[in-house]
Amino acid sequence: MEKTALETNSQGGRFSFSYANGLSLEETEKEASFRRTHSTLGVKKASKIRIGEAGKAWIALIPALIFLLFFMIYPILNTFIMSFMENFTFVKGSGGSFAIANFIAALNNPRVTNPSLGFGNYVRVLSDEQFLFSLRNTVLIVVVSVPLTIIVGLLIAVCLHSIKPLQGFFQTVFFLPYVTNAIALGMVFKIIFTDGDAGLFNAFLHLFGIEAQQWLSVGAPAWNNFFVIIIYSIWNGIAFKILVFMSGLSSIDKQYYDAAKIDGASRATIFRRITVPLLSPQILYITITSFIGAFKSYTQIISLFGGGAYDFGGTKKDNWITVVGYIYRIMQDSTKNGRAAAASFVLLIIILLITLVQMAVSKKKVVY
Amino acid sequence: MATATPIRNRPTVKASGTAHESDLYFATPAQMRAYKAKAIISKVLLYGFLSLLAIFMLIPFIFMIVTSLRNPDCYDWDIATKTFNLLPSWWNQKYNTSNYTLDNFIQVFTYKSNSGSTINFGLYYLNTIYVAGVSTVFTLVTAVLAAFAFARCNFKGKNLLFTILLATMMIPGEMMVITNFQTVKSLQWENTYAALIFVHGVSVFYIFYLRQTFQQIPNELFLAAKVDGYGHFKYLWKVMIPIASPTIVTIAILSLMGAWNAYIWPNLVASGNFHSQSSGWSMKLVSNGLMSLFTNSDTGLSRDTVRIAGSVVCTAPLFVFFLIFRKYIMRGVSRSGIKG
Numbered sequence: 001m002e003k004t005a006l007e008t009n010s011q012g013g014r015f016s017f018s019y020a021n022g023l024s025l026e027e028t029e030k031e032a033s034f035r036r037t038h039s040t041l042g043v044k045k046a047s048k049i050r051i052g053e054a055g056k057a058w059i060a061l062i063p064a065l066i067f068l069l070f071f072m073i074y075p076i077l078n079t080f081i082m083s084f085m086e087n088f089t090f091v092k093g094s095g096g097s098f099a100i101a102n103f104i105a106a107l108n109n110p111r112v113t114n115p116s117l118g119f120g121n122y123v124r125v126l127s128d129e130q131f132l133f134s135l136r137n138t139v140l141i142v143v144v145s146v147p148l149t150i151i152v153g154l155l156i157a158v159c160l161h162s163i164k165p166l167q168g169f170f171q172t173v174f175f176l177p178y179v180t181n182a183i184a185l186g187m188v189f190k191i192i193f194t195d196g197d198a199g200l201f202n203a204f205l206h207l208f209g210i211e212a213q214q215w216l217s218v219g220a221p222a223w224n225n226f227f228v229i230i231i232y233s234i235w236n237g238i239a240f241k242i243l244v245f246m247s248g249l250s251s252i253d254k255q256y257y258d259a260a261k262i263d264g265a266s267r268a269t270i271f272r273r274i275t276v277p278l279l280s281p282q283i284l285y286i287t288i289t290s291f292i293g294a295f296k297s298y299t300q301i302i303s304l305f306g307g308g309a310y311d312f313g314g315t316k317k318d319n320w321i322t323v324v325g326y327i328y329r330i331m332q333d334s335t336k337n338g339r340a341a342a343a344s345f346v347l348l349i350i351i352l353l354i355t356l357v358q359m360a361v362s363k364k365k366v367v368y
Numbered sequence: 369m370a371t372a373t374p375i376r377n378r379p380t381v382k383a384s385g386t387a388h389e390s391d392l393y394f395a396t397p398a399q400m401r402a403y404k405a406k407a408i409i410s411k412v413l414l415y416g417f418l419s420l421l422a423i424f425m426l427i428p429f430i431f432m433i434v435t436s437l438r439n440p441d442c443y444d445w446d447i448a449t450k451t452f453n454l455l456p457s458w459w460n461q462k463y464n465t466s467n468y469t470l471d472n473f474i475q476v477f478t479y480k481s482n483s484g485s486t487i488n489f490g491l492y493y494l495n496t497i498y499v500a501g502v503s504t505v506f507t508l509v510t511a512v513l514a515a516f517a518f519a520r521c522n523f524k525g526k527n528l529l530f531t532i533l534l535a536t537m538m539i540p541g542e543m544m545v546i547t548n549f550q551t552v553k554s555l556q557w558e559n560t561y562a563a564l565i566f567v568h569g570v571s572v573f574y575i576f577y578l579r580q581t582f583q584q585i586p587n588e589l590f591l592a593a594k595v596d597g598y599g600h601f602k603y604l605w606k607v608m609i610p611i612a613s614p615t616i617v618t619i620a621i622l623s624l625m626g627a628w629n630a631y632i633w634p635n636l637v638a639s640g641n642f643h644s645q646s647s648g649w650s651m652k653l654v655s656n657g658l659m660s661l662f663t664n665s666d667t668g669l670s671r672d673t674v675r676i677a678g679s680v681v682c683t684a685p686l687f688v689f690f691l692i693f694r695k696y697i698m699r700g701v702s703r704s705g706i707k708g
Contacts, residue, residue, distance in 0.1 A: 056600045057521035061529075064514035067570040068533070075547035076539055082546070090550050097550030156421055159414050166415075173422045175698060176429065179690040181629050183655040184679035187662055188432045191672050198447035200431055200454065235425065240701060247702045267410075296540055299631055306662040309635050327542050328632070337546060344543040351540060 083122070083341035088115040089334045121342035130318065131343060134326040140226070141322070142294040145233040150286060152234065153241030158275060160242070161249040171246065178239035186303025189232050190216055216304060218315055225304075225313045225320055232300055237293070241286050248282035249275070280366040284358065291354050295347070298324040323347050430454065436677040439469045443673050472677035476661070479669055487669060489681055491650055492657035499653060500627035503565040507623045508616065511574040516604050518575070519582035520590070533572045545633070552637050559644045559651045563637045564630075574619045581615040582608055618700035621693050628686060631655040654682045 051059070075097075082099040088106040090097065106115040125131050160170055177185070192200045193215035202212040214220035215228050256278070260270050276283070301320055305311045310329050313319035321329070323343065331340045394400040434455060435443065442460045460467045477489050517523075518530055548567050557563040585608060593603045609616065634653045642648030652660065661669060661678040669675070690697060 053521050053600070054523035057517040057523040057526075060513040060517040060521070060601075060604075064510040064570045064575065067510065067566060068536075068572070071548055071551070071567045071570075072536055072544055072572075073532075075544035075551070076536065078547040079543045090553070096554035097547050099547075152421075156418070159418055163411075163414060163418070170418050170422060172694065173425055176690075177425060178701060179625065179686050179697065181655060181658075181679075181682045181686060183629075183631055183658055184682040185428060185432075187658065187679050188428050188676060190662075191435070191676060192428065192431060194447075194672075200427075235428070238425075243698060243702045292540075296542070303659075306659070308659060308663050309632075324540075324542055327546075328636075331546060331549065337550075340546050341543075344540065344546060347540055348538075348543060352538065355538070 079341045080345060082338055083345050084117055084119070085338045086116050086118065086120040087335070088338065090337065121338045122346070125339055125342045125346060128339075130321070131323075131326055133318070134321045134323050137320050138295060138297070138322045141229060141233065141297055141320075142291060144226075145230050145237070146287070146290045146294050148230070149234045149237050149241060150283070150290060153238045153286075154245055154279075154283070156238070157242050157245030157249060158271065161246060171242075174242050175239045177235055178243075182236060182299050183303040185236065186232060186300055187306050189228065189235075190304050190306045193228050195220070216313065220313070222314065222319050228304060229301060229320060232304055233294070233297065236300055237290065241290070244282050244286055245279065248279045252278045280362075284362045284366050288355055288358050291358070292351050295351055295354070296324050297322055298328070301325065323350075427454075432676055432679055432683070435673055436472055436680040437468045437470070438472075438673050439463070439465060439467055440472065440671045440673045442467050444671070472671075472673045473681065475669070475674050476677050476681055479666075487657065487661050487664060487678075488650060489654070489657060489678070492652050492654045495651060496628060496653045499561060499564045500624050502561070503569050503627050504620055504623040506565060506569040507571055507574060508620055510570045511578050511619065512604070512609065512616065514570075514575045515578035515582050516600075516608065518579045519585075520600065520604070520608070534576065537572050537576075545636070549636055557637070559638050559640045559642055559648070561651075564634055564651075564653070567637075568630075568633060571623070574623070578612065578615055578619065581612045585611055614696070614699075617693075618696045621689070621696050622700050625686065625689070625697075629655060631659070635659070658682050 078097065078099050085099060085103050088103050090102050091105055091109070103115055156174060160167060160174070163170075194200075194202070195214045195217050196202065196212050197206070199212075199215070201215070205212070213224055215224050252275070256274050257270065260274055265273070301312055301322060302309055302325070305313045305317075307317065310325070310332075311317045312321040312325055318325075324347070327340050327343050327347070330336045330343070394403065431454065438456070439460065442456070442463055442465070445460075445462055446456065456467045458466060458468065476487065479487050518526065552558055552563045552567065555562075589607060590603060593607055598606065630653065635656050638651040638653070639656055640651060642651055650657075658678050658681075662675055664670065
């Protein structure tokens with residue numbers, strides 16, 4: 001808002017001319033007076049089509065807009081509509097991906113069993129045991145991994161901020177997990193967590209006299225799977241948080257710390273009363289993005305099990321199926337497109353609710 | 369606590385050392401020593417804590433690099449005899465050979481099985497480089513133009529349009545994937561580069577990011593350029609793009625990295641051969657190829673050392689990239705929320 005006000009203000013210094021032909025052009029005084037003299041002399045300028053500012057804006061916008069409209073706006077609306085359609089499939093040559101056209105085609109096709117409209121998909125998704133299971137898994141992953149990652153990330157950032165020598169080195173090391181391929185490193189973790197004495201992690205446990213465990217193999221206990229998922233989620237996600245916290249910390253005025261030291265405040269008090277409140281915008285940002293990201297977790301999990309796109313561990317291969325995993329899995333069945341759409345809309349609602357709750361909480365706690 | 373608290377305005381003993389500490393005064397030398405000792409202990413704890421976590425961060429990388437270079441037989445023997453070692457010595461007594469070899473990488477790039485299933489990382493590399501390169505150019509051109517329109521021009525409905533675009537950033541990609549997957553099918557784009565390049569080519573986030581940079585360019589520059597006879601697009605090309613080039617470079621890098629790491633969408637639409645024809649070449653990108661390396665049960669490939677070598681092959685270009693563009697990447701990432 002502030003920005004717009006500034007813009008209009010600075011544009012106030014310009015001359016604005018309205019021509020009889022309806023073209024409204026904003027021009028510099030020089031240009032305008034040039035035009036004026038020429039018209040009084042009666043010299044008719046070669047009629048050159050001039051495109052106004054708005055026209056130029058639209059020309060610049062068109063490439064992006066076409067693709068956004070076709071691959072983002074339309075899919076959102078289409079998927080939303082699709083979520084209310086039951087028992088229909090996409091038929092080749094009947095309206096492409098346009099759900100309504102396909103639905104009408106299905107209505108007119110006597111071989112298809114009664115397609116209908118309604119909330120049936122939502123009812124089925126919300127009463128589907130596998131969906132509820134995937135929701136439970138996702139919530140568990142979110143609730144454990146997000147706070148842990150944020151707290152450890154914040155600790156590392158604060159420590160990192162308070163040292164001078166080697167700061168750059170440590171910062172680079174802690175950033176490294178960000179520039180890796182999630183699939184590739186997930187697979188490295190899979191091998192680190194090999195069963196028996198073969199795995200690096202089991203060898204590490206052996207140092208403490210703990211027996212070798214099964215971690216990710218087919219018969220491994222689900223909570224062992226979970227442990228690895230959490231470790232990998234933290235490892236994979238912490239880099240981004242540290243970076244954001246570091247940039248937040250460096251913008252805090254040093255005077256606050258000096259004042260607190262003179263007053264004899266302890267480290268813990270300084271952290272609680274100065275660092276956390278002044279870092280609260282970054283903490284809020286990180287909390288919201290981490291919650292959203294963790295709710296959509298999928299790639300980390302399949303990469304750990306290494307069995308392809310639909311392997312979530314366990315004998316039935318759905319030990320730790322997540323909501324996104326559920327959506328991709330039912331998408332494979334062409335008769336369940338409506339249900340996949342409904343599930344993705346449920347995911348959207350959950351994400352929106354979490355974001356709104358966090359925004360509401362932040363109104364009381366965040367110091368800007 | 370109270371004994372070591374530095375007190376100001378009581379100049380008895382002055383603590384020497386860093387510029388910051390020199391401002392502190394202590395009542396007695398003992399207090400100063402206690403304060404200094406505490407400072408040293410906290411430094412040791414601080415560095416110890418950071419080092420420990422740094423090791424936790426680095427172990428997967430060390431393990432990955434070392435294992436990819438290990439002789440598969442020696443590695444298996446270590447595991448069978450429970451003598452696993454993160455960094456084994458150069459020479460292996462049992463097999464009378466070196467513990468280290470480049471065979472795993474050769475295997476990853478040249479493996480051909482009898483059953484006809486091949487893993488061809490050379491091809492996956494070319495696919496990924498092509499897709500990443502073209503889609504980055506596409507992303508940049510559309511983002512620069514759109515950001516220019518939003519930052520520099522006035523037109524009806526600008527704010528409404530921008531708000532709509534921002535709102536779509538909240539919506540999970542899965543919602544779009546369901547329809548896009550059908551669209552790609554009906555356009556017969558399955559297993560083509562178009563599906564990989566155009567569907568996710570335009571990024572609202574980059575438009576938003578670039579718009580902010582463009583808005584910081586003072587309006588007076590535009591007026592001055594206009595006096596010199598620059599039109600809108602010439603001004604964009606000659607003035608705005610050069611000024612915003614650090615942001616543009618950052619976006620290019622993030623976009624390249626994103627394309628390199630893409631897995632979900634390529635796996636859905638391009639895991640077969642070109643144009644779905646059996647004679648076509650494989651359309652797989654590196655992440656996808658790596659997944660098939662792990663699910664492949666051919667004896668030549670199912671060894672852990674070979675699989676890890678595959679992981680190294682996927683990660684190495686990113687690392688090189690990171691070392692070169694560290695500044696841009698870290699700055700860009702701290703402003704963005706992409707990836708996870």
